[in-house]
Amino acid sequence: MPASPLADLRGAPADRVRDALRDGDPLPGGRGFAGLLADPTSSDPTNREGPVLVRDVLGRQPLFVEEEALDPGTERRPTDPQAWDFDRGALDDPKSVPAGSIASTGGTERVWRLPAPGPTADREAALSAVDDAVSGALDDLASSVRSADREAEGDGGLAVAFSGGVDSGLVAAAVPEAPCYVAGFEGSHDVAAARKAADAMGRDLRVVDITHDDLRRAVRAVAAATGRRNPMDVAIAVPLFLTAEAAAADGVDRLAVGQGADELFGGYSKVVDPAEDSRVDADTVRGARTETVRTLPGQLERDVLALRAAGVEPATPLLDDRVVAAALALPDDLLVDGDERKVALRRVAAGRVPESVRAADKKAVQYGTYVSRELDRLARRAGYKRRMDDHVGKYVEALCAEEKPAGEGRD
Secondary structure, eight states: OOOOGGGSEESSOHHHHHHHHHHTOSOOSSSOOEEEESOOTTTOTTOOOSOEEEEOTTOOSOOEEEGGGGOTTSSOOTTSTTTEESSGGGSSSEEEOOTTEEEETTEEEEOOOOOOOOOOSOHHHHHHHHHHHHHHHHHHHHHHHHHHHHHOTTOOOEEEEOOSSHHHHHHHHHOTTSOEEEEEOTTOHHHHHHHHHHHHHTOOEEEEEOOHHHHHHHHHHHHHHHOOOOHHHHHHHHHHHHHHHHHHHTTOOEEEOOTTHHHHHTOSGGGTSGGGOTTOSOSSHHHHHHHHHTTHHHHHHHHHHHHHHHTOEEEOGGGSHHHHHHHHTOOGGGTEETTEESHHHHHHHBTTBOHHHHTOOOOOHHHHTSHHHHHHHHHHHTTOOTTSTTHHHHHHHHHHTTOOOTTTTOO
């Protein structure tokens, strides 16, 4: 089905997007936008004629267009009702509209780029800016819950994807009545960390125990929703999908997540000593952080599509434009200080979450939930041995082809 005319533009009002297009403003407020801008010409200095498709600079809202419609030689236009959608599965040959771009007759054009400010010289001013931005974004999240409660008692409500780290801890602290969910295999790091953090915060926690049957089913669902079958993307999205699915089964329709914090605030180990780390090209902390931020559009597309496939809409307060702007201006030592990562975010978390949560170290979700480990185990049991090139990828392909690989079911 094509996008509903009632939801042609998601994430921001049309006037705000028109102003952002006119001013070249990549962070005009909110948490991203995408869709059809019916009348850009009233504020667009380049005087484009007719409607255009737009997608924000970080790609926080997925948007797809039929590849054929981008060909200047075809009569089909990207903005035709049947040529674009928020759901890639609604199109025959979907192509993602690049983050920060518009799509119109003749193809796509990059119109927004992330700002690249120098580091704020005053350390306290930099911390204050992050504190104000995070406070504002979390207050907005809390206000949205209160507004929904006032408007309709039958509203599905909000839950929090909770892994026990500072990111999800901050989000959960902002909405104390929201239920918390974590998914993982028995004995996994994320489940143990979430239980410990929930106890420290006095929160109830719903643990989603993943089984091998759940893993197989979720792999197929995630691959279908995202169009991705590589083991890394699948293993990252599967626990998010299963968390969201459990919340949706309980009547939740929005899931608050801590996405973006690691990229924006220097949460990856490769940012600590980039000059000695082959995983990044940069040789400075800020440069390496910039490289991780540039991975966000691809990651967010995957995660949003997986969450929607599970039946919930994501809420992403740490990807608010105010937070993005404040994080991009941080100096090196407020990103990484010795072995401590996400320094600024941990500083502003003081007093908002218990010390054990503020200082908690977190594993990547695919490892912390044991999803990568168990996917590898299933692949080997099914005959895809490690000596084979991309043995897990071959197993995922077999699952997605709805074949029953040899040996499946021997848990």
